[in-house]
Amino acid sequence: MVRTPCCKAELGLKKGAWTPEEDKKLVSYVNRHGEGGWRTLPEKAGLKRCGKSCRLRWANYLRPDIKRGEFNEDEERSIISLHALHGNKWAAIARGLPGRTDNEIKNYWNTHIKKRLIKKGVDPVTHKSLMSGTGISENLPERNKTSITSDDDIDHNEKVKKSELSSARFLNRVANRFGKRINQSVLSEIIGSGGGPLTTITSHTTTTSVTVDSESDKSSNSSFTPTSNLLMTVNGKGNATSSPSTFSDSSVNDHLMYCDNNEDNIGFSTFLNDEDFMMLEESCVENTEFMKELTRFLQEDETDNVEMMPVYEHQDSFEEIDNYFA
DNA sequence: AAACTAGTCAACCGCTAGTCA
């Protein structure tokens, strides 16, 4: 496919910093006609700019909902958590931080956070400790390693650990329920592929018998939520997707964060919103059998309290889930 | 005061994916 240049008439088009007059024209035009049609916008708006440049200027600077100024501690923490989850997917990270643009976050990451992580001995790419042989990072889940960013992040680390347990619990519920009824290979393919982070979680849980302090969970302001853990867990590949609402809807997040209150008696479907469910479904799109079962399970789960036996009490590694059910 | 260096961030570039005729 032959691709036409972004801007047909690059000659004569202005580049570089925008002037207040240009901004005014662009804002005025977008306010009157709305966003979109970027290719033809410059001509209509009387701007000697590439449409792409106009879109970028609007998206990164002129949009009215953009929050400017320093990133606060919570935002920074969110960025780190989300980066551990998404990697350099700046747009995905930006969706978790309302009012912040992907460009702004990318710049902030590269100029501030990245350096700080390195200084703390954390690899900003893998989120693992740069020091080998310490025994600390190797035994922690990926996202727990992320938390080793500042002194006060130790608490956050614990909270993430606890939220991981929520994932494990949900998985246990699914495993217990589905293990008796559906094709084992389908189940293991979905929840056991690659032995991702949960491998470590289950192992960790087995040896330490961590109990969840719901009150301490409640004190968390972290934007990292069990929802993302859940999705990641089900995906099992460490590249889980998450919906914007996952990180922006605090009420949902709070509920998720506190879901340990009633331990396993709380229905997963009560805190899994539609959007999350869609994402979950996307991650399992190839496994229609599983999705049918899961849907049924979620519906039943509204009122049904399942007596269950935690999988992690029976195995050291999540990869062995097939053996457990065999 | 001038030259140099490092940090910051807006803007650009190249590419991809989605949509539509």
Next chain:
DNA sequence: GTGACTAGCGGTTGACTAGTT
């Protein structure tokens, strides 16, 4: 099925500023 168009993404660049020599 193909190609053109469009929007959006992530990496990179370069102008500007602040600090240092």
